[in-house]
Amino acid sequence: MAHAATAHADSGHVDEHHWTSTGLNSRKIAIWGFIGSECLFFASLISTYLVYKGKSLVGPLPHTESQCMLDGKMQTCEAIFEIPLVTFGTAVLLFSSFFVVLALYGAQKGDRKMLLTWLSATVLCGLFFVGMQVYEFYHFYHKGLGYSTNLFGSTFYTLTGFHGSHVTLGVIWLSTMLYLAVRGKLTPDKSLNLEMAALYWHFVDVVWIVIFPVVYLMR
C-alpha cells in the first residue's frame, strides 16, 4: 500500500477510486458496512412490530373491524389497511430497482440517454412511493389511528415511517445523481457514485420486500 501511495504521489495523480489492500474500493466497502448496520436497525423495528402484533386493546386494527374512539365517542371502525394501493406501491418500488440498474448500466457504458431516462424514472417511482405513504398516513389518521392510539399504531407508524424516511433520503440522493447526469458530470469513470446510491436504493427495496408481507399480508 505504501509503495502504491508513493507511486501515486510521484505521478501527481489524485486517486478517486480509493483501492484498499483487499483490492476492493473503500467507498464500496463502507456502503456495504452501512447497509449491514441498517439490517440490524430494521430488525429491531420489525421484531418490535411482531412482538406487539395482535396486542392492541382498542381499534382501529389492520385487518378486522373493531371498537375505536372516533370523534370523541366509541364506535365500530372498519379494517384500516387498503391492500390494493400498497400492492401497487410495492410494485412501483420493485420496478424502481429495475430502473436504477438500467440507469447504472447506462452510466457504466457511457449511454447518456439510457442513464437520464431510467434515472428519471427511478426518481419518479420513489416520489410516487413517498406520496403513497403520505396519503396512507393521512388516511389512517382520519380513520382514527394516531401514533399513540394503540400498540398497532405506534409500531406501524414507527416501522413504516422510518422506512419512508429512508426512501425519501434515497430519492434526494438519486436526484443529486440525476442533477449531475444532466450536467454531464456522471461519466463512466464516476459511475461508482451512482452505484453506491443504487445499492442504498436496492436496500430500501429489500427492506420493503420484508415489511410488505410481514405488516400488510400476515393477519
Next chain:
Amino acid sequence: MDAHAAAHGHEDHAHPTPGLYGKIAAVLFVLTALEVLAFEVGRRPDWPMHALIEPLVVPILLILSAAKFALVAMFYMHLKQDSKLFSNLFVWPLIIAAAIILALIVLHAYWIKASF
C-alpha cells in the same frame, strides 16, 4: 478494468445485462402477485382452495419474500458477481438480524406469557 485496479489485484466482474435485469423484474412482479393471491385466498372462505391455503399463508409469504430478497441482493445488488467480502458484510448482519427477530418473538410468545 483500469491499470490502477489491476495493480491492486482488483477484479472488475461483469455485471448482468439489461435482458437479465428485465427477467428478474418479471419474476419479482410474479412473486409479488403470488403473495397477494395467497393473502386473498387465505382471507376469503368462499374462494377455491381456501381450506388448503389458509394454514399455509404465513410460510408461503415468508418463502416468497425470501426469494424476492435473494433475487434483488444477488442480481440487482450484484452480490453474485462482486467480491465475497461484500456478501459477508451483508449476510452476517442479516443472520444476526434474523436471530434477533426470532429470539424476541420466542421470548415474548412463550417466556413472558408464562410469567403472567
